[in-house]
Amino acid sequence: MRAFLFLASLLFFLHTQAQQNNVTVKASYDPDAIAELYDRIPLGLEFRYENGQVHKTEGYLRGSYRWRNIKINSSNGSVQNGYLLINRSQLANQHYTVELTITLPDAPSPVTTKLTLPHLESIRFNHYADSLKKGIRYYLNVEGTFTSGKIYPLDTSAVKFVSSAGTLLGQDLLLNSNDATTRAITVTAVNKRDSTMSISSTIPVKRLLDQ
Incomplete structure (x- = not known):
């Protein structure tokens, strides 16, 4: 009986972890930062997990997820401590859309999202x-x-x-x-x-x- 309860608890834990690890991400920029003109734009990421949990990045979204725990590759420019630094000339050739590839410590594989900037x-x-x-x-x-x-x-x-x-x-x-x-x-x-x-x-x- 104890072995059965232990196995059931283990399966429940693994199922919960699997749900936790399935995550989607939404990127946004601070609308008050004049992204229309400036090349250094405050970035925000919102993570939604399959189990219903939602986490937001620190900075303009006022979340608790630390930027130092996130690795981000950008198709345009770079991301540094919550700021997207863009190459505006290159951005025009990309139809003003930046693709972000994000690696999280609690996700089994990188996730991607796109952010369209005003032009x-x-x-x-x-x-x-x-x-x-x-x-x-x-x-x-x-x-x-x-x-x-x-x-x-x-x-x-x-x-x-x-x-x-x-x-x-x-x-x-x-x-x-x-x-x-x-x-x-x-x-x-x-x-x-x-x-x-x-x-x-x-x-x-x-x-x-x-x-």
């Missing part, structure tokens, strides 16, 4: 002034709409400019104060990572009363 969907001009004054720098304000639905200003690391007149100084446009012929300037902003994404705007030159 630029369109760009637009949002001018601060409706006309340009000669001899005064005019800031070219460009905004990007991302697949996350968020809108952020873009700088010259993301877009390049071409103008029909004047001089481009970084993200400023300057028309010489002695210019007496230019009545309007057409400016085009082009996404540096996708030249098919561009936007143009024609900016009138402010005329003085005696001109």
Whole structure:
């Protein structure tokens, strides 16, 4: 009888362990970390076991699973202490999806999951002034709409400019104060990572009363 009870207990323990070891994982990123622009993104992992237990990683998910107990291989960049460090140029070629292969101490084999990151969907001009004054720098304000639905200003690391007149100084446009012929300037902003994404705007030159 004792042998039977021992065998039953052993089988129950092994069955419980097998359930514990069957795990699925879901990856996410901190939505407040501006993953649309920055290349260092707080990462979160949620582990669901077959027996119903759920464990989350420390960091932005505020779980108890320590990053030092997890080994992660990433198809893009690397994961360091709860942060995903990405190569944004490579990310475009991967359709903005990162595959993570995760090894856990309580799982018999590595598990994989995918994480899709937000990317630029369109760009637009949002001018601060409706006309340009000669001899005064005019800031070219460009905004990007991302697949996350968020809108952020873009700088010259993301877009390049071409103008029909004047001089481009970084993200400023300057028309010489002695210019007496230019009545309007057409400016085009082009996404540096996708030249098919561009936007143009024609900016009138402010005329003085005696001109």
